[in-house]
Amino acid sequence: MKQQPEELGRKIVVGVAGGIAAYKACHLVRDLKEYGDDVRVVPTDSALRFVGAATFEALSGNPVSTTVFDAVEEVQHVRVGQEAEAIVVAPATADFMARVAAGRADDLLTATLLVATCPVILVPAMHTEMWWNPATRANVSLLRERGIIVMEPAHGRLTGKDTGPGRLPEPEQIAELVRTVLDGQVPKYDWVGKKVLITAGGTQENIDPVRYVGNRSSGRQGYALAEVAVQRGAEVTLIVGNVDELPTPPGARVLPVVSTAEMAAAVAKHAPVQDLVIMAAAVADFRPDTQATAKMKKGRNEDSLQTLSMVENPDILRTLVQDRSAGKIPASTVIVGFAAETGDPEHSALELATQKLGRKGCDLLMCNEVGADKVFGQKRNRGWLLARSEDPASPQVTEIEDGSKQVVAAQILAAVDELRIGQE
Known part of the structure; x- marks a missing residue:
């Protein structure tokens, strides 16, 4: 069962243009409906060649129309757009985006967009050559200038044997963006030219070819940060350890690693050219001092699992800060750390995070209170965002209230904006 936001019944219009990816709109409608929102599907005539109106009506619980000449007495081409709290078009084909950019209103969907004053999200899906065509690039740029959110397409298998950017992102990713926007975190396309490095997931330290030492991190928060940063126009590199089966953030470059040492090497390689690094x-923190070449047994000999000798891993975050101080990383690079804390008998999670911020020396630190059914593996997050101050013992603390990890990601990136403004 999905965790539901407090506010339900929001009016969402799902537009569907005529592309093979139209079948994924069915999953998007179901996802939005499962959160309790009121969904109205407005397809184009071409879209109904791929998915019938009856399917969209059954999934949404609302009538489906493509023309302004239906329900004329209700002036539905005006009413649908006026009542919508968000409109998402998935897929948005190259032809459809060209019509929107030109201000056309020759069917119910384009007319609805012209009337709407709510946030509008277009989710492109097309062949790679179409996506990179100068005409499409110009249309996308124009739409973004007008305040329309154009989601980056995914990279992957397209129609036929082609592979490349232009694939429709997964319905779960689209739905999360819609909910993030409805929760008041509307992404601005204002990080164009900025380079962002993000690490995600848990590292694994091998004991032998079968076993490893690890943790319960799912990687969801790191992936959410990557998705939001890409949506703001940044060039994102995502260094990934062990993660749940998550769809790749559209538009991000993903570099897989296994161990802490591998992650440290990847961070050291890419950090010197970044504007922002988020760990x-x-x-x-530790790894076995030796790695067995064969599976270890239960016996009592020296090669058994009864005793493991551990050594400390490199502290990637602290090394980053030290490299910045030494001039190996630009002084303008913002460094954000994370602290997963449980608290102890003497200290709260926030107190431990305050101490960690002082030790690490990063600019911002996101503290999560973790434990059973908290944060790890969940789709929602909460905690405190700590900003370094002149007094290490008294950082600026902002409470991050419970919300989706995309909403939390948007708040963290907004705090980076505030930090940069304060430094100028």
């Missing part, structure tokens, strides 16, 4: 991964 959201849950790295292992």
Whole structure:
């Protein structure tokens, strides 16, 4: 069962243009409906060649129309757009985006968009050559200038044997963006030219070819940060350890690693050219001092599992800060750390995070209170965002209230904006 937001019944219009990816709109409608929102599907005539009106009506519980000449007495081409709290078009084909950019209103969907004053999200899906065509690039740029959110397409298998950017993102990713916007976190396309490095997931330290030491991190928060940063126009590199089966953030470059040492090497390689580094991964603090080449047995000999000798792993976050101080990383690079804390008999999770911020020296630190059914593996997050101050013992603390990990990601990136403004 999905965790539901407090506010339900929001009016969402799902537009569907005529592309093979139209079948994924069915999953998007179901996802939005499962959160209790009121969904109205407005397809184009071409879209109904791929998915019938009866399917959309059954999934949404609302009538489906493509023309302004239906329900004329209700002036539905005006009413649907006026009542919508968000409109998402998935897929949005190259032809459809060209019509929107030109201000056309020759069917119910384009007319609805012209009337709407709510946030509008277009989710492109097309062949790679179409996506990179100068005409499409110009249309996308124009739409973004007008305040329309154009989601980056995914990279993957397209119609036929082609592979490349242009694939429709997964319905779950689209739905999360819609909910993030409805929760008041509307992304601005204002990070164009900025380079962002993010780590995600948990690292694994091998004991032998079969076993490893690890943790419960799912990687969801790091992936959410990557999705939001890409949506703001940044060039995102995502260094990924062990994660749940998550769809790749559209538009992000993903570099897989296994161990903390591998992650440290990847961060050291890419950090010197970044404007922002976010260490959201849950790295292992220790690793076995030796790695067996064969599976270890239960016996009592020296090669058994009864005793493991551990050594400390490199502290990636602290090393980053030290490299910045030494001039190996630009002084303007913002560094954000994460602290997964449980608290102890003497200290709260927030107190431990305050101490960690002082030790690490990063600019911002996101503290999560973790434990059974908290944060790890969940789709929602909460905690405190700590900003470094002149007094290490008294950082600026902002409470991050319970919300989706995309909403939390948007708030963290907004705090980076505030930090940069304060430094100028």
